Amino acid sequence: MNAPPRAAVVHAVLDTEPTGSVCCSLVSKTMSILLDQKGVAATLERLSGEVRAALPPDAPAAIVGIRSRGEVLAQRMQAALQRRGCKNLAHGSLDITLYRDDLAEIGPAAQVRRTEIEFDVQDCFIVLVDDVLFTGRSARAAIDALVDLGRPRAIRLAVMVDRGGRELPIQADFVGVRTPDPKRHVTVKLVETDGEDCVEVV
Amino acid sequence: MAAPAAETTWTRKHLLDLESLSADEIGVILDTAEAFKDVSTRSVKKVPALRGRVVVNLFFEESTRTRTSFTLAAQRLSADVIDFSAKGSSVAKGETLGDTARNIEAMGVDLIVCRHPASGAPHLLSRCVNCCVINAGDGRHEHPTQALLDLFTIRQHKGRIEGLKVAIVGDVANSRVARSNLWGLTKLGAEVTFVGPTTLVPRTFEQFGARVCHDIDAVIGEFDVINMLRIQMERVTSNVFPSVQEYTRLFGLNGQRMRRAKPDVLVMHPGPMNRGIEITTEVADGARSAILQQVTNGLAVRMAVLFLCNQAAGG
Numbered sequence: 270m271n272a273p274p275r276a277a278v279v280h281a282v283l284d285t286e287p288t289g290s291v292c293c294s295l296v297s298k299t300m301s302i303l304l305d306q307k308g309v310a311a312t313l314e315r316l317s318g319e320v321r322a323a324l325p326p327d328a329p330a331a332i333v334g335i336r337s338r339g340e341v342l343a344q345r346m347q348a349a350l351q352r353r354g355c356k357n358l359a360h361g362s363l364d365i366t367l368y369r370d371d372l373a374e375i376g377p378a379a380q381v382r383r384t385e386i387e388f389d390v391q392d393c394f395i396v397l398v399d400d401v402l403f404t405g406r407s408a409r410a411a412i413d414a415l416v417d418l419g420r421p422r423a424i425r426l427a428v429m430v431d432r433g434g435r436e437l438p439i440q441a442d443f444v445g446v447r448t449p450d451p452k453r454h455v456t457v458k459l460v461e462t463d464g465e466d467c468v469e470v471v
Numbered sequence: 472m473a474a475p476a477a478e479t480t481w482t483r484k485h486l487l488d489l490e491s492l493s494a495d496e497i498g499v500i501l502d503t504a505e506a507f508k509d510v511s512t513r514s515v516k517k518v519p520a521l522r523g524r525v526v527v528n529l530f531f532e533e534s535t536r537t538r539t540s541f542t543l544a545a546q547r548l549s550a551d552v553i554d555f556s557a558k559g560s561s562v563a564k565g566e567t568l569g570d571t572a573r574n575i576e577a578m579g580v581d582l583i584v585c586r587h588p589a590s591g592a593p594h595l596l597s598r599c600v601n602c603c604v605i606n607a608g609d610g611r612h613e614h615p616t617q618a619l620l621d622l623f624t625i626r627q628h629k630g631r632i633e634g635l636k637v638a639i640v641g642d643v644a645n646s647r648v649a650r651s652n653l654w655g656l657t658k659l660g661a662e663v664t665f666v667g668p669t670t671l672v673p674r675t676f677e678q679f680g681a682r683v684c685h686d687i688d689a690v691i692g693e694f695d696v697i698n699m700l701r702i703q704m705e706r707v708t709s710n711v712f713p714s715v716q717e718y719t720r721l722f723g724l725n726g727q728r729m730r731r732a733k734p735d736v737l738v739m740h741p742g743p744m745n746r747g748i749e750i751t752t753e754v755a756d757g758a759r760s761a762i763l764q765q766v767t768n769g770l771a772v773r774m775a776v777l778f779l780c781n782q783a784a785g786g
Contacts, residue, residue, distance in 0.1 A: 364506065366520075367518040367519065367520040367778075368518065368519060368520075372520060372782070372786045373785060373786030374786065375782070375786065376782055376783065376785055376786055377480045377481055377482045377779075377782055377783045378480060379782050379786075380480075381503050381506040381507070381775075381778065382506055383505055383506045383509065384506070384509060390514070391514075413519070416515075417513060417514065417515035417517070417518070418513050418514055418515070419514045
């Protein structure tokens with residue numbers, strides 16, 4: 270028997286009815302794979318090309334990933350840019366936990382990790398990298414975290430997926446793919462953090 | 472990439488002692504402090520994590536460095552800080568600790584940092600108020616943030632705590648720093664030896680898991696870390712204390728003793744130092760001294776503690 274196509278996986282969902290009685294029903298929910306492994310690689314390659322073209326020829330530049338998946342994407346983009354001949358490109362990782370506007374809601378689950386920016390942010394052209402752009406609140410936090418380190422020459426934003434649903438006036442400069450319905454959840458999976466490369470829409 | 476964050480989450484809104492913490496919980500504080508270490512070296516030495524929160528330093532005992540360190544830590548988290556000292560306050564007029572705390576809390580305080588000459592005062596406080604209580608030293612009981620910054624400094628230098636041999640030398644009987652260090656170090660797998668005269672290092676401490684030794688020269692070669700406690704001059708006049716000269720001769724850390732210590736031994740002191748009494752200038756300012764790093768690390772550790780307790784209280 271062939272394995273079912275991955276685009277139509279059937280999930281068992283535990284449904285709670287308003288009366289309080291619990292019934293178990295099989296609800297067919299479509300989870301589509303937006304990008305498979307090859308798609309992720311091709312998209313990242315294209316994004317890297319666009320970023321490459323935008324880098325200033327005469328100023329220090331850096332790729333900065335937002336922890337945790339943006340950090341992995343930034344590392345891959347860094348490697349791709351080096352293959353394209355970008356020398357002296359700095360690299361960093363940003364933890365935005367302390368800058369989030371929903372710290373009170375997260376409570377004890379907030380985990381602060383290290384921000385690792387070893388280069389001088391002052392006058393640097395910085396490309397921020399994240400996996401999904403949704404409300405724009407993470408990007409806002411990341412911009413605030415960066416400018417507390419110095420005054421960059423410019424900050425650009427590169428994302429794998431733009432999900433729509435913005436709550437702040439923030440847009441990405443480099444977008445891998447766009448999804449049409451902000452209500453549908455997007456998950457970017459990467460080998461380094463999740464064991465495989467793909468983008469899922471639920 | 473940074474070390475993977477610990478699985479444990481911090482759920483306590485008070486930090487009262489290290490005795491009741493698990494090794495994992497201590498690990499969460501140390502890992503979080505790691506992330507706060509860099510804030511002091513950046514362009515803007517502040518993060519907005521405690522913006523709009525109010526921290527009060529409620530100090531019933533003299534302190535300069537601990538209070539300053541807590542103040543700076545709170546300010547670097549963007550909190551507002553108020554200093555309250557017992558002198559000239561309503562405490563002098565006979566108000567109880569609980570009433571003082573409830574009055575301060577009624578002004579909208581989120582975190583109370585408390586130092587008190589009575590052991591257990593912060594614990595009592597934590598039962599009187601709804602806000603977070605951080606123990607900044609209570610009597611002879613505990614000084615948890617001092618021990619945490621000591622652990623942080625040891626880990627920074629040695630890469631680990633487990634398996635290390637640590638000597639704590641001095642007036643152990645009266646020291647809250649010694650007690651907090653004992654709990655923290657043993658929970659993380661280090662072996663603690665208390666060293667000092669019999670009157671200041673009673674054998675009772677053996678039942679808490681420490682080794683007790685009255686002759687520093689017999690054991691000095693064993694240790695990875697030597698933590699010299701401050702000789703509290705106010706106790707020198709009491710009959711438990713030998714003469715200062717005798718103490719310096721028998722237990723003071725000097726260049727001669729250091730030559731018999733491990734070449735990579737780490738020397739620590741919680742401050743303020745009595746130069747020439749428990750430690751010589753040569754050793755205090757020497758290559759193996761981490762005394763000023765302890766002060767620097769204290770800031771990161773206290774930021775982590777304020778942040779974690781505030782998060783556990785609901786942000």
